[in-house]
Amino acid sequence: MSEAVPRVSLAKIFAVFALIGVTSFGGGIVAYLRRALVEKEKWLDDESFMAALEISQTLPGLNSTNMSVIVGRKLRGALGALVAVLGMVLPGAAIVTALGFAYVALRHDPKIAMVLTGVAAAAVGLLLQVTLKIGWKQLMRPQDLVFVIAVFVAVGLLHISMVVTLVTLAPIAIWMYRPRAEKEGA
Amino acid sequence: MNKIVELINTFALLSLLAVGGGTAVLPEMKHDAVQVHHWVTDTQFAQIYSLGQLAPGPNMTCVILIGYEVAGVAGLVAVLVAFFFPACLLCYFVSQTWDAAAGSPWRSAVQRGMAPIVIGLMLAGCYALGRTATLNPAKGWDFNLITLGIGVAVVVILSTTRINPALTILAGGVAGFFLLG
Numbered sequence: 001m002s003e004a005v006p007r008v009s010l011a012k013i014f015a016v017f018a019l020i021g022v023t024s025f026g027g028g029i030v031a032y033l034r035r036a037l038v039e040k041e042k043w044l045d046d047e048s049f050m051a052a053l054e055i056s057q058t059l060p061g062l063n064s065t066n067m068s069v070i071v072g073r074k075l076r077g078a079l080g081a082l083v084a085v086l087g088m089v090l091p092g093a094a095i096v097t098a099l100g101f102a103y104v105a106l107r108h109d110p111k112i113a114m115v116l117t118g119v120a121a122a123a124v125g126l127l128l129q130v131t132l133k134i135g136w137k138q139l140m141r142p143q144d145l146v147f148v149i150a151v152f153v154a155v156g157l158l159h160i161s162m163v164v165t166l167v168t169l170a171p172i173a174i175w176m177y178r179p180r181a182e183k184e185g186a
Numbered sequence: 187m188n189k190i191v192e193l194i195n196t197f198a199l200l201s202l203l204a205v206g207g208g209t210a211v212l213p214e215m216k217h218d219a220v221q222v223h224h225w226v227t228d229t230q231f232a233q234i235y236s237l238g239q240l241a242p243g244p245n246m247t248c249v250i251l252i253g254y255e256v257a258g259v260a261g262l263v264a265v266l267v268a269f270f271f272p273a274c275l276l277c278y279f280v281s282q283t284w285d286a287a288a289g290s291p292w293r294s295a296v297q298r299g300m301a302p303i304v305i306g307l308m309l310a311g312c313y314a315l316g317r318t319a320t321l322n323p324a325k326g327w328d329f330n331l332i333t334l335g336i337g338v339a340v341v342v343i344l345s346t347t348r349i350n351p352a353l354t355i356l357a358g359g360v361a362g363f364f365l366l367g
Contacts, residue, residue, distance in 0.1 A: 021243040026352035029244065055281050058297060061201060061273025062208045064244045069277045078278070085274050092243020093250060093266060099237045100251040100262075107233070111363065116233045118362015120319035121333035122355045123236035125340025127209065128312045132341075135305035144302035151306025155213050156313045159221070162203050162214040166303070174299030179291035 008043070008075045010083045016041055017068055017087030022095075027130065029064040037071060044071065064088055147173050189257050190264050192223060197249065197268035204273060206304030208246030212311030215249065225256045232319040239355045332365045 016036055024032040030053065038049050056066035065085050072084025106112040138144040150169060154160040196218050200211045212235070219225045226234065231252075238248025246269070253265030317323075320337040321330055339361075340354045 023242060025242045026239070026350045026355075027245050028351070055284050056277070057206065058293070059273070059277050059280055060204045061277055062204065062244045062246060065270055065274055066277040069274050070281045073278060073281070081274070081278055085270065089244060089247060089266070089270055092241050092247045095241040095243075096238060096247050096250060097254070097262065099241060100234075100254055103233065103237055103251070104254075114366040115359040115363045116236065117319070117333065117366055118336055119240070119355055119359040120232045120236040120315070121336040121362065122340045122358020123239045124312060124316045124320045125337035125358075126239060126344065126351050126354060127308070127315065128337070129341045129344040131305060131308040131312060135308065138302040138305045147302035148306040148309065151303050152309045152313070155307060156310025159217050162211065162307075166203070166205070170300060170303055173303055174295050177295040177298040179295060
């Protein structure tokens with residue numbers, strides 16, 4: 001993004017991210033981001049988009065908000081980043097809040113409770129499918145599967161704190177793929 | 187007031203622990219919100235998460251409803267800020283210096299090493315929600331047959347078609363309404 005980018009107004013940044021925030025149903029926000037930022041607005045080329053995505057996925061936080069921070073900052077600095085994140089989060093937050101008010105008022109109605117039970121059962125299916133889709137490679141590779149199982153047992157079954165689990169297992173897993181080991185393996 | 191501080195502390199930490207996306211902190215979040223602080227019940231947690239799947243935008247935005255349950259609108263705003271701001275701030279500063287590490291071979295080591303850990307966390311999230319929502323030992327076999335059926339149907343449909351996932355969540359609600367009656 002060192003090439004000259006025409007100065008984009010903060011209102012425009014907010015509008016573009018808010019449109020993504022309000023139309024991206026069913027997860028997979030990255031696809032919506034790419035369509036808006038690369039294809040429609042041409043604020044980024046494919047290469048810078050993939051570079052920003054790589055940072056977003058490596059750092060903690062939601063991929064979608066991290067992407068908003070990075071792209072907003074590139075366009076208009078700190079204010080741009082702030083406006084982009086607000087655009088991404090606020091429309092969904094407003095809708096979640098409305099759903100939440102209805103939920104609190106209606107959840108004891110037995111018919112609504114049945115709907116919510118069905119919705120929750122489906123949401124678990126969705127989460128499981130996403131996990132299997134992005135994790136298939138890891139689940140099929142024995143040295144990765146060891147870490148998958150270790151983390152599942154520690155956090156999911158034994159409720160060992162996530163901080164402790166990450167501090168213990170992440171360095172070992174990263175060491176396993178350390179640069180030198182890769183070279184020897186090749 | 188103390189409750190607001192507890193909410194902020196919990197969700198700010200979760201924000202910074204969200205490696206590989208928001209769903210990675212789901213098991214830890216459920217443990218904190220249900221077992222440790224008793225902010226919501228098992229069932230409420232699963233339902234709040236599910237409602238989030240029906241709203242557009244980042245799918246963990248629904249966590250603000252936990253804040254609402256605990257402390258009304260003030261709790262909602264506190265969780266919104268605490269869950270999003272710390273990670274965004276970190277990203278803002280780190281992404282500026284990221285290019286300095288562009289050529290480092292350790293970057294791929296970090297990515298490949300963290301991948302199985304993220305998958306383990308996500309599976310733990312499936313288990314944490316699924317134990318209440320899809321296979322609940324406290325409920326009868328007929329209840330479990332229906333909820334498990336809905337969950338499995340969603341996995342199969344999403345694996346074999348390109349339908350928008352939000353539609354399968356809605357269909358789950360419709361199925362629950364007619365089958366669980």
